[in-house]
Amino acid sequence: MLLRPCAFSKALARQKQFHIQTRSVSKFDIYGNSPVPANKKRFIPTSGTYPKGFLVGSTNVGIKPASKSQPDLILIASETYCHGAAVFTRNEFPAASITVSRDFLKRREGRGLRGIIANSWCANTLTGDVGIADATRMSKEAEKCLAGEAVDEESPSVMVMHTGTGGVRLPIENIVHGISKLHEGMGNSHDHWLEAARGLCTTDTFPKIISRTFTLPSSPDITYSIAGITKGAGMIHPNMATTLGIICTDAPISPVTLQKLLRAATNRSYNCISVDGDTSTNDMVAILANGAAGGKPISFHYSGRQKPIDYVSFRQILTEFMSDMAKLVVRDGEGATKFITIRVRGAPTYEASKHIASAISRSVLFKTAIYGKDPNWGGVLVALGQSLIDTRWDGMGMIALEKTSVSFIPGDGGQALKFLDKGKQGEVDPARAAEVMEQEDIEILVDLRDGEIVEGQELKEAVCWTCDLTHEFVDINGGFDTRT
Amino acid sequence: MLLRPCAFSKALARQKQFHIQTRSVSKFDIYGNSPVPANKKRFIPTSGTYPKGFLVGSTNVGIKPASKSQPDLILIASETYCHGAAVFTRNEFPAASITVSRDFLKRREGRGLRGIIANSWCANTLTGDVGIADATRMSKEAEKCLAGEAVDEESPSVMVMHTGTGGVRLPIENIVHGISKLHEGMGNSHDHWLEAARGLCTTDTFPKIISRTFTLPSSPDITYSIAGITKGAGMIHPNMATTLGIICTDAPISPVTLQKLLRAATNRSYNCISVDGDTSTNDMVAILANGAAGGKPISFHYSGRQKPIDYVSFRQILTEFMSDMAKLVVRDGEGATKFITIRVRGAPTYEASKHIASAISRSVLFKTAIYGKDPNWGGVLVALGQSLIDTRWDGMGMIALEKTSVSFIPGDGGQALKFLDKGKQGEVDPARAAEVMEQEDIEILVDLRDGEIVEGQELKEAVCWTCDLTHEFVDINGGFDTRT
Missing domain, CATH: 3.10.20.340 (ArgJ beta chain, C-terminal domain)
Structure with a gap:
């Protein structure tokens, strides 16, 4: 969700004292720091199967309020350059992350991507050219750490996501310093992924993570993995919800096919959920496919007279997987009981x-x-x-x-x-x-x-x-x- | 608004005991019976100027719960046959009142109408053919009382409005018996009109009534009157809100012009309000013009080289009048504080x-x-x-x-x-x-x-x-x- 601009929060807090006293106290006393509600615990897996060749890291660079313990900056990267695709909010006043990531993805035509850097607690909206520069710098700094060399100035290989309060600037120096620390701690364990899922949270009451293994008809001996993290929990409505979603798989998928698959699966998953009818400025769901598990690339093109059976099979797998992710978002809709x-x-x-x-x-x-x-x-x-x-x-x-x-x-x-x-x-x-x-x-x-x-x-x-x-x-x- | 079907209200009331105890008690303890909130009193006029040749009556026939004191059946009629127009909800599953009134109005081509009968606390939706028969009978019984003679079986002259709980049948025998009692008490005083406005209320916290006088450019010596009553307060959204609106004027207006005027004014008034985004099955706003104050009929046609100045002038008057009515509906939106x-x-x-x-x-x-x-x-x-x-x-x-x-x-x-x-x-x-x-x-x-x-x-x-x-x-x- 996009938290509201809060420049007036202190003055307003005084006005609200009266109401706070007359209303029952929210059970989400401090977002991100309160214990997970008892009825939500079953949605948090205690282990997982994660795709080969990905590294995940997270850290706290002080974007979120000091009282909260979870990370506010995360990086998910493939160990090698990989293919990527993304769907973006259709809101006409998008955040800097949307403008920047759409541009990078287009320049690279879905190839040669390294990862996704995301922060919570700051939406980087209404920040103009400075906001665009900050988002771009986040991407380049992350790429520099990952590649250990000078980056391609024209078309960075790391996509960017923001969620949080609108109308305020990112603490960009903190973020830049935090990235190298984050990079040192990257890994591919369940804990790494779970911590990254926590790092996407704002008003969420629980981290949202799913992982799964699958096989494809044409290579039944290869076990592929797919994993995803996502967030809620407000300003949720199709095209897109304010939600962020990051999906990684070690299956090999051609870039054009990957974009086509993601779009189709989104239409039957994230674009089928509504919490409050508002479409955010920051919504984005991205997928990375690095092919680290081997096998023949999935493509929607017919090869000879053979139907693209792997394509059809994976489309079904991805749609179900993303539906389960999207349902977690609704499950944690702001204040939801049903x-x-x-x-x-x-x-x-x-x-x-x-x-x-x-x-x-x-x-x-x-x-x-x-x-x-x-x-x-x-x-x-x-x-x-x-x-x-x-x-x-x-x-x-x-x-x-x-x-x-x-x-x-x-x-x-x-x-x-x-x-x-x-x-x-x-x-x-x-x-x-x-x-x-x-x-x-x-x-x-x-x-x-x-x-x-x-x-x-x-x-x-x-x-x-x-x-x-x-x-x-x-x-x-x-x-x-x-x-x- | 359309109150929800309440077949399960008793069983559910038991379930809700817990919540009632844990939440603050609503200030609208018993709808329609509680005192008007202090900040709403200024919207209720203590006198008014009402159009000539109209009679208004109201009574209580036991549709509403016994504990409530206001009327639940009202009749507004012209002493002579007059012209009428109406706009209806665009919801595709309309109540019986919509089907019946639209049909009557079409058959009469906006001429030879006598009035409008309306009830609160029962929406007459999902009642099938029986509901249509009940609504038709309400109209004919009202016409019989007004005309003192047998009615035109094919095209009754009284339009019908319902608001209230859906899915339950009208207590039609009570209504039929009530109409003659209501007819005896009809009059044209402020109290008659105000009581009728109270009779439209359901979850409203105050009755909504406006009256006004005006002149037209081509007959500056004639003082015309216009009066209207309306209701809120939930399921309010354009095309139309669940609202009922009844407007009467003693200005002479040709039938085609009247429909054109009402449609134009509705688009700039009732179709500009939203309380909750839901468009009800029962929305209807109707206008009656009996010409009792005399003067030349208002028409949108050019007469010779003369511009239709009365038409342009009255369109402005009606739009402002209906905007003020519509604003009262929003002012009383369910639970609204702003x-x-x-x-x-x-x-x-x-x-x-x-x-x-x-x-x-x-x-x-x-x-x-x-x-x-x-x-x-x-x-x-x-x-x-x-x-x-x-x-x-x-x-x-x-x-x-x-x-x-x-x-x-x-x-x-x-x-x-x-x-x-x-x-x-x-x-x-x-x-x-x-x-x-x-x-x-x-x-x-x-x-x-x-x-x-x-x-x-x-x-x-x-x-x-x-x-x-x-x-x-x-x-x-x-x-x-x-x-x-």
């Missing part, structure tokens, strides 16, 4: 189903009701009806109330509650509904044709993930907490 | 400026920050940058950070705080900023060209109105209040 899956099926296309699911996922009334443990299926219908305004396909009569069913499916796999059955209210036991609404995970299934098969028409299904809107969310974003 | 004006100038067109203003007005992060008295101009920029995604004019280079200024203007007319000055951070005194953020009314001015005059290009300005997102909002919509 993890909500919105599944829409039966619209004319996947995009139409996703448009509807996304609209429901940002309905403030629906999300607030879910927080109140209210199975607000009426709110789902209102958001659905609203989402059809000005769509090209709404007038086709393909979506009608009398064909629509809405069910709430409990996270424990129990029986679905069908509140709306082809436009009519279903029979649902209130006691059972209350039980379901107590669960942390809830799926809303909106079936626009109630399973009806229309000949020649595929029933497209889309899934979005969101969380509830809570008192805690207002505490955090209204500044009614004890953040120092 | 009234926020978003003024955007310098986009290529009025529509482009409005698109940006509307995007800012629905930014959850911005609205929550304002509640926390944080001058979150960074959030304004994020929403602005996000609003440009996928617009046709974003690539024209017409909007750029280095041309953009953002100021906060206090409601007391004091000096503006220019936080962003042509893309650079402005110098603002923190103590003064804290003072400004204490005020109830705050205007955000986003100037995309900072006053720069571009030859041949009009600098279009648009205004939207919104409120903050508060703990109280979460209380109300999460059900954490003591509503019975």
Whole structure:
């Protein structure tokens, strides 16, 4: 997320004393320093399998408040030059990291990259040319350490990411001095990766890290690894959420294919999540592939008459992997108490189903009701009806109330509650509904044709993930907490 | 607003006991029955000037909970058949009132209308054919009372409005019995109108009523009157908000002109407000013009070489009148503590400026920050940058950070705080900023060209109105209040 500009924080803190006293105290007393909430501990792995030929380091250079213990500067690098790709926020007023990284990636055409340097607690937005220079310097200093030689001044090989407070300048001298210290401590252990995940955190309540091994159809004897770290937790909405994501794999993938894969997987993962409907200025997800595990490069091109089976297989692997990363972001949405899956099926296309699911996922009334443990299926219908305004396909009569069913499916796999059955209210036991609404995970299934098969028409299904809107969310974003 | 379906309210109420005890108790203990908050009293007029030839009545037929004292059924009628027009929600799953009223209005082509019957506390959504039959019966029974004779079965002359809980049927027998009692008590006093305004309320904290007199250029000796009642306070977003609005005037206006006028004025008033971003199934604003004050009918057609000066004049009067009505809706947004004006100038067109203003007005992060008295101009920029995604004019280079200024203007007319000055951070005194953020009314001015005059290009300005997102909002919509 992009923390708000806080030039006025002290003056405002005085104004807020009254509110702090009258509101309950936030459980996130000091971001990044509080113990991980009990119900989030299960999301933090205690070990992992990390891709060959990558080194990870992190350090604390004093960007974050002094009271916090986690790192605020991290570097993830391949031991050799590798291929890379990235997707960036579509917000038209992007941070310096977006401008700089997009430029570097373009100049190198996705080849000859060394790594990614990222800082938390400073977003480097509204800093003009100085901000661009600072971001560029971060990249070059990191490259110098990694390469042990003079860098290519025109097209640095290290991408940059920022997250944190906007409108303030990076402490660039601290960062430059910190990089060499960070470089000395780099390694590829679980602890190295976990510490880097902690280093991305701001209002996150837990570090977000996933690793996995896989094989590809054409080389079943090679075990590849993929690992990723990501962050939440506010200003989260597609294109992109304010989130940062860094993914590394030791599979060999050609640059053009890597960009194509990342874009496709992002559209089904990070671009399917919403916490608060705001698209940040700093969002960026990048992938590095160094091929250190060997094998034939993955490419989407047909080779002879052979279908690109490795490409199809890896696209599925990457999409699932990135979906799991994106779900961790929602899981840690600011103040969230519920993890909500919105599944829409039966619209004319996947995009139409996703448009509807996304609209429901940002309905403030629906999300607030879910927080109140209210199975607000009426709110789902209102958001659905609203989402059809000005769509090209709404007038086709393909979506009608009398064909629509809405069910709430409990996270424990129990029986679905069908509140709306082809436009009519279903029979649902209130006691059972209350039980379901107590669960942390809830799926809303909106079936626009109630399973009806229309000949020649595929029933497209889309899934979005969101969380509830809570008192805690207002505490955090209204500044009614004890953040120092 | 559309209250949520509450079939599970009792079972859920038990679940919520815990939360009620741990959260501060809502100040809206029993909607519609609590005293008007001290800071809202100034919005309720103690007298008014009401249009000739209209009769207003209200009664209580037991739709609302027994503990509440205000009416839940109202009828506003012209003593003679008159002209009418209406705008309806664009939500694709509308309530029965929308379907029925749109149909009646179309059949009568805006002529020969008698009035509007409206109920609160039941939205008559998801009630199928029975709901349509109930709404139609309400209309016909009202017409029978008014006309004292058999009604036109094909095209009733009374429009219908509902607001309240969705998914439950109207107590139609109570309503039918109530209409004749209501009819006996009709009148045209301030008290009649005010009581009708109370009868539209649900989660509103105060009744919303405005009346005004005006003259027209071509008949300066005739004093016309216009009066309106409206309601909030949740599920409020353009096209339309869940709001109901009823406007009556004794000016003579031709039917086609009346519809054109209402649509134009709505686009600059009700379609410029947002409370929570949700567009309800029940939104409707209607106008009746009976010509009882005499004079020449207002028409948008040129008569000979004479410009339609009365039309232009009345369009301005109606737009200002409806803007004041719409602002009352925002003023009473669920849980709102701030009234926020978003003024955007310098986009290529009025529509482009409005698109940006509307995007800012629905930014959850911005609205929550304002509640926390944080001058979150960074959030304004994020929403602005996000609003440009996928617009046709974003690539024209017409909007750029280095041309953009953002100021906060206090409601007391004091000096503006220019936080962003042509893309650079402005110098603002923190103590003064804290003072400004204490005020109830705050205007955000986003100037995309900072006053720069571009030859041949009009600098279009648009205004939207919104409120903050508060703990109280979460209380109300999460059900954490003591509503019975």
